Amino acid sequence: MTQQKIMVCGAGIAGMACALGLAKKAFTVEVLAPEMSRQPPRHDEYHPRVYAISGSSQNFLASLGIWDLMDATRLTPVQAMEIYGDGGGRLALDAWQDARHTLAWIVESGEMERALRQALKVYGVRWHDDQLASRDGEQVHTVSGKTLNAQLLVGADGAKSTVRRVAEIWHDFKAYGDSGLVTHLTTELPHQGVALQWFTGDAVVALLPMPDTDEGPQVSLVWSGPTEQIAELMALSDEDKAQRLQQWLMGVTQGRLGNVCVRSKMFAFPLTFERTGMVAEGVALVGDAAHRVHPLAGQGLNLGLGDVEELIRVLAAKPVHQSVGALPVLERYKRRRAEPIAAMRTVTDSLHSLFMAQQAPVAWARNAGMSIINQLPFIKRRLIANAAGDKFFPL
Template identity: 50%
Template sequence: MTSPSTSFDAVVVGTGIAGLAAALALARRQVRVALLGPRAELPAAVADRYDPRVYAISPASRQLLADLGAWGAVPPPRTTTVEAMDVYGDLGARLQLQAWQAGQADLATIVESTELERALRNALQVFGVPWHVGRFAGLTRRAGANDVELLLDDGERMACRLAVAADGAQSPLRHAAGFTTHQRDYPATGLVAHLNAELPHQGSALQWFMPDGVLALLPMPATAAGPQVSMVWSLKRDQADALRALPEPDRSQTLETRLAEITQGRLGHLTVRSSLHGFDLQLQQATPLAMRGVALLGDAAHVVHPLAGQGLNLGLGDVAALAQAVGERESWRQPGDDRVLRRYQRARAESLAAMRLATDGLYHLFDVPLPPLAWLRNTGLQWLNHVPLAKRLLIRQASLF
């Protein structure tokens, strides 16, 4: 058997935002790290055209990205600061959260996926992190050692002490390494589109919990057509399928009518300004989070319902925790050492469980049409609105990762 062409302390498999950030965070901790994954061309930013994938980045995630030298490269005109959040229940209850209520400057920043990826790629280049453009195809562990060998689809091999799976929800590396995954599909689709609004959003994220789904409108930069918001609507799958099956212009007109019914003019008339994209929604958790020279992070480790806009923030929390566990290990331990990986796992256990419970619980609370439960959830929301301490805790929790 020939020896692998290249050998590293760590190889990050997957070149989405979590993978790019993980490679950068490890490199900045003096770990000899390489990236493995496809490198799709990123379209240049064009005035008034926005990536359909936008994220609400929490203050903790933003700080991590700033520490990694990436946040400063995201062009401010392409981002929007979220200063407040308005949540509506299905029986008229309303919860208003404002950043100042928790002594914070803001709740989150809305940013396009492409802009984040571009900033991370530039920082990786500055740090000279090698990027092998290819796909992971197989895994072997060397007997008696922590070392891992990755087989690539081009026939090359890479050896490392630690393989980091950041290769998304289907994670081929996670499967090959033998992790168990608990997975449940939500009978819902995440519909995403950008909308023109008649009235300014004033830096507020708006959310409506309805029996057939959760609608979120995230503030976006204004365009030549006026104020803009990004819609993330997790709608029951049959309804989403029916809407997506309509030809244009019926699809946009139907969508605009439904939006008008739900939002009741909160942002005036809303018109669709982009194509409509759909994502299947699921709850997924791999166990354990790391073992025998392989650590999982981002969607490869967990997928939550997008109603809290926290999926990527959780992934960035993993990045911070893994970089800390590996970067601060004792000098005699390897990056893939069991004890180092257990520290990573312990650091993430509480946040991951809390977010899983919160998003799944909220989804089910509003999924049940029974009148007593509808009354209870709306009363709860209204009660929260009058308890400053509870609001402060909610805001602080949403600011973490």
Template identity: 55%
Template sequence: MKQESILVCGTGIAGLACALGLSRAGLPVALLGPRQTPPVRAADDYHPRVYAISESSRALLDRLGAWRLIEARRITAVEAMEIHGDADGLLDLSAWQDARESLAWIVESGEIERALQQAAQVMGIAWHEDKFVGLTPQARGVQVDTAQGRQLSASLLVGADGARSPVRVAARIPHEYTPYGDMGVVAHLDIERPHQQRAYQWFTGDSVLAVLPMPDTAQGAQASLVWSMPEGQAQAWLAQPPEAQQAYFAAQAAAITQGRLGRLGLRTRPQGFALTLERSAMMAPGVALVGDAAHRVHPLAGQGLNLGLGDVQTLIQVLTARAPQQHLGEARLLARYRRRRAEPVLAMGLVTHGLHRLFGTSCMPLAWARNQGMSLVDQLPFIKRQLIRAAMGQ
């Protein structure tokens, strides 16, 4: 039986960042999960999933030694964001309104993972290429059983193993799951007009279409699509052959965007995923959850990964500030982590869920009020600065 002080289960972005942060804080840590290094992509070939990285998340990745390992040409700064209501509502946020250079940075999921893996290798973090299958509580921590028959003893097990989290299930951590009945569809786009480092979002009543700036390709300007829509509509579109998918999207995009970026065309085959609102108790004695294992929110604010990296930062702070007599998996210590994350997680859930509900109703008085509200906020510099700082995790 191998003794590990902290065992991080999950080798995606949240798990790698957590292990790196704990290691840099001087805490003994090991990873449990597959080592699947994302392939190095050609100049005009981009990972299908991208993230909008906030300033606080970028700072964390920089402290972990990962940000500098991402090729600069594959990072796109977002200098402004244009949000359209389903009538004439408009909110325009620009970095200069709060004396900043950027609101966020668009980066491929695969590039972040590869950089974190390289940083973990440099740090010499132990990595068990195995699969979690169960746990047994112990007096000071847990015993973890793996698919290869190993037993790993840890003072603290960190579950960073995704939305379906086997760690959460095994630890019997309470979990709430609410399906939206919608799907998120992602793809990369060829766009006729340059995006000029500007992100766009259109609320249509039953869907939210977001266009995120990405590096130009040899064919011209490029952007990333995140389109949330009713599940039936999404499934019908995804089931179509490529030519029909392209025609459907071109027609829908022209109607929604009103030519704001010129003609939009699919550059890659669209991929869909179910949208849910999920919350958990985030901890049990000897176990803490981070990232999607702990919570999920609607992607319309683009803050899911940033929320998970906020978990990582807070957990590291709580563990490094513990009293000398406290062991890493002590329930009172982990409850402190849960309390510190309760407000930001709840706030983000309320904002995204509230916006989804607000723009999902066809009630005329509400439709008028939501669009008037957006335009009113657009005239209030102080409120806009607060929105900018909240989006940047500050």
């Protein structure tokens, strides 16, 4: 069989990781996406988006050679988690409870992207600084008018995936009516490697540990709340936004990290629940192009990297006579991802519904449940394993 080509559409973490993993398996792979400058970060400046990288995702990135390419001083281990309910419930998880050094790692999106782009250059992966316009069988047409050939088109081009649209892969969408807001904060007290999360009844607030700066200890805020409330805040001037957010956070956190001070620009975005058919003849979707879940568990990127790792595994193990774009091959990938995606979708959607319910009996039950689980080491070990991404254990 003649050499087959795989075209990865998308320049995010999932897309570049997919292209690099395929190149390391000796596939002929190219990237189709707008090229962006990824300069080394400046001292005390941090990318606005950070991710909680699970143990399994960390192992995958290490196998790609990416982990050691990143600046170790910008990677923050999460050694414990504290979760607070809206009625006195509390759950504490420590890595040592399951004989681990860390639960996860907090890593900047920009640092992962920089390392991935560097590795792709080392491997000589061809990059088309262009965008997908249409597809006709194995012919890929770009916005600039070029025609490229590929036996497999990998859609890693985000929630508004052009690949998904041109391949006519079904897509189910539900808006939560909530938005997310992210920014970085300087705190009065050190975070000590602890990730903190509060369920307030109509919002979820997470403070993720990050490297200290010259200004003091630093955390990243991820706030999921009513769209109207976040939109009202974003409409204010920068100074008023910061002041109001700081006051609100002091009430939510009860001063857990002392006074907080906004140290970076705020970004807001809508939250959605999405699922797709994932594959078609000659097309496979990964990451946000394939699915989206509520960010309250911080598992969106880990789920996408799981897609990438499984797709590479399936393609590397396929029979020689089968094309990389053959539907039976791609259906194997879809089947193997069905359980972890469905499990994560069910957990995040159910948790969102549970913690947003305002009825008194439900509120009492969820807070009591957290406190009970906090006294059960066996269940806590399962939760820690889930957080690390080793295996999903339904509770």
